[in-house]
Amino acid sequence: MSTDDAAIPAPGAFDSRDPRPEPTGAGKAIGGAGRFVDERTGGAGFFRESMNKVFPDNWSFMIGEIALYSFIILLLTGTYLTLFFQDSSAEVVYHGSYLPLKDVPMSAAYASTLNISFDVRAGLLIRQIHHWAALLFMFGMVVHACRVFFTGAYRKPRELNWLIGVGLVTLGMLEGFAGYSLPDDLLSGTGLRIADAVMLSIPVVGTWVSFLLFGGEYPGTHIIERLYVIHILLVPGLILGLISAHMGLLWHQKHTQFPGPGRTENNVVGERMFPAYAAKGGGFFMIVFGMLALLAGLFQINPVWLYGPYSPANVSAGSQPDWYIGFLEGALRIMPNWEFRGWGYTIPFMILIPGVVIPGLMFTLFALWPWIEQRMTGDKAYHNLLQRPRESPVRAGVGMMSLTFYGVLVASGANDIFASIFHISLNALTWAGRVAIIILPPIAYVVTKKICEALNRKDAEERAHGYETGIIRRLPSGEFIEVHAPLPAARETHLIPVETTTFARLSERARDELVSVGSGPTDSDAPGSGNTTRRGGLVDFFVKRD
């Protein structure tokens, strides 16, 4: 690759510097197609930059892709399902091939779902892929959010991306709830009923919200049709928009990376997009899709024919929502029975608090966390290098505390299943949930913080004294000591954090130091300076500035 600047050809002229033979066959066709597009868009430069874009290659950076690819698969399978699903609450009598429901009256929505499951070839597979993909989409987002949180990737300049992510999680929950309510089966209908109760509990406007959404008193005859529009048009549109913004920001700001040899705040070290990263990305997409196909073939999910058509007079024992709504279910279960009644009005706190207030607070804190942390640390510097979770014990503690809080709620949502399997009293489990939600999160915070601090001390000791070899030596004085060896170079480099975030109010001087270390374009590591060790095979690759 030549870096000869002298013979730059005029735009549009044939670039004769690149001594390649003329393409033949497929190469000619590709080149021809490329030229065709370029002559109309001028996109060759962008195309080349994209191919050369460098991505760091840590495995944990691919977790977000689980969510992204699951969403694409949701779009594909969902489109297929819309070809067969009927979003209608009109009553029909079933005459399909599932015999236990023969001649049973049900909504057209439910009947069409049975049709997809039993009478459309591969329909059941597509339906199950769709539902498993929804679960993996949500899990992927949550695990990705945890990775981002614990490594501090949301810090400046990526707070916007964090906000977009919180928005995506919220929209995903709404989308999933709307989606699994479409078949109008007993389990999801029960969930709709509870959602209505949450709406009703809102003071002043609650009944209006409920009546406007359902078109009248619950259940009305419009909700399936409305959920359908929400599920196939409105929310996917919003999600697509947010995902595009999310990817766009990531593209523009470049991905973060862990500290390591040659890695600074001002560069990205990894692989180029084409061919390696694209191959891995595309391959991973296939693996996600393959995993979903396997799950859909081997594990039953959402067997609506067993739940039966929805009636507000029927219910099944052990009714739970899909996992990502489970925390709301658990909150509703363990909430004590508090209600306000007076002056002709009622405020059902036992529904309002777990259904509206607590999730509202949780997601608000979730969204505002980057600014909360900035406030607590006074750290307003740019950060492109990640931290290991232990390097910020307070952040790790807060994270584990939040996950514990969330986890107790999710577990409480399934308390009757646990009571049934483990033969524990249901009443006892309800009380266990109430106690656990208060005492477990602080315990998780303290334990996590202590573990991180201990790990930090160990790391500091290793830096200072080397690691323990296990070899005991006796000194001439008679004393026994353990031999410590200095850390190997790679590891030592890795252990030096760019900065360690402390959450005490920093002194002016310290804050200034932090700001100067992390930021800015004028920093030390000019390309090619070779001032840090690099692995063999390293290629300095200079690209045009994006």
Added chain:
Amino acid sequence: MIGRKRGEAATRPPARREAPLTGTKNDERFVSFFFLLSGGGAVWFFVTYWIHTKTDNFVNAMYGLSLGVCLGSLGIGAILWAKKLMPHEEAVQERHPFGSPPEDVEAATETFRAGVEGSGIARRPILRRSLLLASGLLALPLIAPLRSLGDKPRAAELNHTRWSKGSRMVLADGTLVKLGDLEPNGVVTVFPEHHTDVEAAADSSVLLINIGQNNVTDRTRAKAFEGYVAYSQICTHAGCPARLYSQQTHVLLCPCHQSQFNVIEGCKPIAGPATRSLPQLAIDVDGQGYFIAKGDFDQPVGPGFWERD
């Protein structure tokens, strides 16, 4: 070629020295194996689709396995290709600074300021305020049509069900319930006659229980008939049917959030998040021996809401 003068011989540019291929021939065969496996999976899926018209567990598993093999092998092959057959490089790319150079920010601010100045909005209060008014009022036509989505919440619907004085009780299939049909410790869901549809079930489904005469207390006697009591089935917590009846302990459990009600004591909530008793329906038996309601409930059924007294 554009760069050549006319008449110059078309010399072939020197062939670029190609870098040696990464990985061994075995690696290549290994990767190709996965691609072939993927193709096999695709054919397997297609054949399954072709020959199986009925869905059962076996067919669904075949679909899943074949598609899983098809896609997964393709993915594994692509990744193995990247790991084994593509040259390993570690590329370094500079980040460009975040935030534009101060001159750019300055220039942008200045341009914006000049534009605002040009529009005159800062110095024309009448203009500005009238625009603000218009913008605010624009919300009206945008939001108002949402009102058409549903009926206004009316007390008639919120506070009343389909039960009225003399409504005969029927089962879900329309069969009337006669005195003597319900055994001691028996329980059955009933609806008002002619109101067994889904809409009615949402607020009018009632649990009729034969608890026996000696379990009827002063609290429940007025609305009971001999040993029979009737309660709204709609849980006062979140509206699920609270119909898990433990006949030995006379406890009614709602499966959604585990609210528990004591049937002997007027379905008073004794555990869980429910705050209000299940409303009791006053019942009687008519001349022909059929159970009837003496009127609607004396309070709204189901979950609480703001206007609930």
Added chain:
Amino acid sequence: MTSEHPKSESMPTQPAPEPAAAGAPSVVRRRRRRLPFGITLTLALAVTAGLWALLAPAGNADGGDNSSAVAQGKELFAQGCASCHGIQGQGVEGRAPSLVGVGSAAVDFQVSTGRMPLAQIGTQAGRAPSRYTQEQIDQLGAYVSSLGGGPEAPNITEADVKAANLSEGGEIFRANCAACHNFAGAGNALENGRYAPSLGSATTKQIYEAMLTGPESMPVFGDKTITPEQKVAVAKYIETLRHGQDVGGANLGHLGPVPEGLVAILIGIGGLVAATIWIGSKS
């Protein structure tokens, strides 16, 4: 086995022994003139038995069998049940309820599912292998029935099951049973340690009897609210849940979204994160 034949009047009496002459062998003479006592007795009994068999009034066969079943049952009851339920089945306060009027249906259910005899006094009796054969259970049922009547154990034939309406059974199941037993009969918890058990091992007869008699926490579903034909239909539906047209793959216990979520995180995310670790590893 003791014979209960009435004492016969024709039992010969022993003649009084003659006074022995001095020095004469009077014993020998006595023996030659009489049979030994044992043989006489046996002959007498045989004659009596024959006369009884010929002359006793012919009893009705059922009555004879039933009374024998009741009697057998009474014995079994005395051995296995009376210690808690009382010798007359009247119940013992704080220990076991009265069985007067529960009927043979309840007995057949409780004993054939192994719930009774109660292995351990706890919150709720669980299903266990039955300690009695079906014949013994029928006898126990007959005895308990004789104490005060009550619902009879049903006799459900193949034809009954074939004629039952599967869809109707499903609708009744979902309206009455799913609330406690779960949509697929997998069972679930009730309050304070009680539970509605899984229906996975219940036979058609047991399901019928449970609905009829309302064991433990379960309410009673009498024949006027769910007719006998409907009960058989419900049992048929439950059977379909076990072996019927259920599709999609492994059913994860028919417990709904909870195991589905576990599979998604453990197998789905677990597998995919393993894949990312593999992809990101240096080869």
